[in-house]
Amino acid sequence: xxxxxxxxxxxxxxxxxxxxxxxxxxxxxxxxxxxxxxxxxxxxxxxxxxxxxxxxxxxxxxxxxxxxxxxxxxxxxxxxxxxxx
Numbered sequence: 001x002x003x004x005x006x007x008x009x010x011x012x013x014x015x016x017x018x019x020x021x022x023x024x025x026x027x028x029x030x031x032x033x034x035x036x037x038x039x040x041x042x043x044x045x046x047x048x049x050x051x052x053x054x055x056x057x058x059x060x061x062x063x064x065x066x067x068x069x070x071x072x073x074x075x076x077x078x079x080x081x082x083x084x085x
Contacts, residue, residue, distance in 0.1 A: 060067040
């Protein structure tokens with residue numbers, strides 16, 4: 001069994017960590033990401049722009065605070081990207 005001392009340093013030596021558990025968690029995360037990407041790809045293939053905008057509008061009406069937060073974050077990153085170029 002490999003301990004986290006070997007993985008991340010002696011400062012956390014009191015917390016043993018089995019590398020097989022870490023590998024299994026990484027596999028689960030990768031599988032979840034793959035599923036999410038495949039779902040998004042299928043959605044884009046099966047819907048036209050009008051359908052997607054309708055779904056976006058429904059989401060904004062149902063979750064206005066989350067939509068505002070997402071718009072602010074997206075605007076921040078778009079602004080940073082434009083400012084660099």
